[in-house]
Amino acid sequence: MSWKDAAEPVLTRMPTVRRPEGHVPFKRKLLWTAGILMVYFFLTNINPFGLAAGQSSDFFGQFRSILAGESGSLLQVGIGPIVTASIVLQLLGGANLLGLDTSDPRDQVLYQGLQKLLVFIVTGLTAAPMVFSGGFLPVDQSVASALGVSVFAVQVLIFAQIFVGGVLILFMDEIVSKWGVGSGVGLFIIAAVSQQLVGGFFSFSALGQSGFFARWVAIITGNEEIGSPFTADGLQSLLFEPGSLLALFTTIFIFGVVVYAESVRVEIPLSHARVKGARGRFPVKLIYASVLPMILVRALQANVQFLGQILNSQWAAMPTWLGAYNDQGTPISGFFYYVAPIQQPGQWMWFLGETTAEPWMIAVRVAIDLTVMVVGGAIFAIFWVETTDMGPEATAKQIQNSGMQIPGFRRNPQVVEKVMERYIPQVTVIGGALVGLLAVMANMLGTVGGVSGTGLLLAVSITYKLYEEIAEEQLMEMHPMMRQMFGNE
Amino acid sequence: MSSGQNSGGLMSSAGLVRYFESEDRNAIRIDPKTVLAFAVLFGVFVQIVSLAV
Numbered sequence: 001m002s003w004k005d006a007a008e009p010v011l012t013r014m015p016t017v018r019r020p021e022g023h024v025p026f027k028r029k030l031l032w033t034a035g036i037l038m039v040y041f042f043l044t045n046i047n048p049f050g051l052a053a054g055q056s057s058d059f060f061g062q063f064r065s066i067l068a069g070e071s072g073s074l075l076q077v078g079i080g081p082i083v084t085a086s087i088v089l090q091l092l093g094g095a096n097l098l099g100l101d102t103s104d105p106r107d108q109v110l111y112q113g114l115q116k117l118l119v120f121i122v123t124g125l126t127a128a129p130m131v132f133s134g135g136f137l138p139v140d141q142s143v144a145s146a147l148g149v150s151v152f153a154v155q156v157l158i159f160a161q162i163f164v165g166g167v168l169i170l171f172m173d174e175i176v177s178k179w180g181v182g183s184g185v186g187l188f189i190i191a192a193v194s195q196q197l198v199g200g201f202f203s204f205s206a207l208g209q210s211g212f213f214a215r216w217v218a219i220i221t222g223n224e225e226i227g228s229p230f231t232a233d234g235l236q237s238l239l240f241e242p243g244s245l246l247a248l249f250t251t252i253f254i255f256g257v258v259v260y261a262e263s264v265r266v267e268i269p270l271s272h273a274r275v276k277g278a279r280g281r282f283p284v285k286l287i288y289a290s291v292l293p294m295i296l297v298r299a300l301q302a303n304v305q306f307l308g309q310i311l312n313s314q315w316a317a318m319p320t321w322l323g324a325y326n327d328q329g330t331p332i333s334g335f336f337y338y339v340a341p342i343q344q345p346g347q348w349m350w351f352l353g354e355t356t357a358e359p360w361m362i363a364v365r366v367a368i369d370l371t372v373m374v375v376g377g378a379i380f381a382i383f384w385v386e387t388t389d390m391g392p393e394a395t396a397k398q399i400q401n402s403g404m405q406i407p408g409f410r411r412n413p414q415v416v417e418k419v420m421e422r423y424i425p426q427v428t429v430i431g432g433a434l435v436g437l438l439a440v441m442a443n444m445l446g447t448v449g450g451v452s453g454t455g456l457l458l459a460v461s462i463t464y465k466l467y468e469e470i471a472e473e474q475l476m477e478m479h480p481m482m483r484q485m486f487g488n489e
Numbered sequence: 490m491s492s493g494q495n496s497g498g499l500m501s502s503a504g505l506v507r508y509f510e511s512e513d514r515n516a517i518r519i520d521p522k523t524v525l526a527f528a529v530l531f532g533v534f535v536q537i538v539s540l541a542v
């Protein structure tokens with residue numbers, strides 16, 4: 001008996017969101033998406049009951065802009081558990097250890113169930129150290145005494161609330177995927193990044209922190225001294241604080257590069273086997289695997305850092321070669337320092353005086369970050385293409401089933417697969433490595449609003465995808481015939 | 490039949506979580522409205538309890 005038979009009764013009974021019967025009109029889809037977005041923002045503003053307000057420190061730290069959610073809110077865990085569960089599935093699926101064939105209906109059901117069960121487990125595993133290891137989500141003592149229970153009981157309460165929040169994120173993602181446009185995960189990343197970006201541009205001192213525009217108004221009106229731009233100090237304040245010209249440059253640069261890279265593609269011509277004159281193209285984009293594998297690599301780094309945080313808070317005698325932490329809970333030397341990705345310019349620009357690390361330590365850290373992102377980006381891109389049925393074999397089948405063929409080649413899936421094999425693996429590896437490189441560079445240069453470069457990269461790319469999807473939806477709305485071709489009926 | 494017809498349809502735009510067409514008859518099905526209503530009520534409930542205690 002394989003594990004499938006043993007696990008089937010559990011995995012097939014996982015709660016799922018009902019599928020719409022028939023076609024959902026585009027306007028309805030937009031309404032569902034907007035509704036989910038509003039509920040998401042609403043929940044990020046609610047603090048769990050029993051939490052000492054304003055005293056929590058963010059467990060995710062700089063990874064927050066990729067993992068969405070909000071520190072000290074019901075959505076504390078964000079999409080972290082979904083991403084981590086996805087890594088596990090990608091690795092298992094990529095190495096073909098699961099033995100699940102995703103074209104078989106029974107295996108599809110099992111895959112979905114396993115996916116959901118994993119997210120539930122990881123949500124618990126993520127939320128537990130946040131609540132119970134102290135420090136990150138401190139309990140409000142007055143609540144414990146008002147209820148007449150122990151601190152531990154209140155911790156259990158907070159844990160339960162955060163767990164429910166994490167489960168809600170999963171179901172909201174499912175609603176967007178089935179009833180709305182795009183995916184919930186993408187939507188939440190865009191929401192988190194855009195919120196920070198808009199804040200970084202338009203915030204003013206009355207709101208707590210001056211944004212980009214507010215600072216420049218102050219510079220132009222002479223309220224903020226920056227000195228002559230021809231001196232080293234003046235140049236530095238123009239490029240970094242308060243001028244942030246470098247951040248502005250990086251932000252615009254990432255927008256430009258992502259939109260450009262999305263349009264770079266190898267197009268394989270197709271023609272219809274029966275309908276003469278019906279032609280199409282199969283695009284193999286430079287970022288064929290999309291930027292989503294990047295989240296997986298970053299989340300892997302994040303999980304290593306979480307482990308460091310937990311060890312640091314629980315193990316007083318942690319050897320310094322493993323990691324030494326400062327009072328803010330950031331690693332300053334040891335293993336956990338070197339494997340921490342660079343998140344902001346201040347972390348590597350030794351001349352700014354924001355870091356106490358030696359230049360050679362910084363160099364090692366940048367080299368490790370770069371290697372992990374480029375190699376990891378390529379590897380996860382390959383896994384991604386395989387598990388999402390975008391590989392040569394799967395696409396050849398799809399092209400065959402849609403009645404198309406590559407002109408000049410025999411109409412046979414194996415022949416089409418051969419042609420696809422010339423392009424897809426190479427483009428996937430190059431694209432994955434390129435996105436990794438870009439993500440490291442964007443993080444190092446910094447962006448407006450302190451969004452991590454990777455976060456911005458993800459948000460721009462996901463938005464672009466969303467735009468394409470909306471355009472496709474509208475096309476189908478106008479020509480119902482198209483729906484049959486896309487097979488969405 | 491525009492030439493761009495295949496640009497979107499064949500590409501998978503799956504998110505991190507994949508949902509397939511096939512579902513088991515045993516699965517517990519939840520209406521999306523139920524999820525939304527629960528999420529809103531849950532938030533309101535937590536807020537009220539926080540204010541009350």
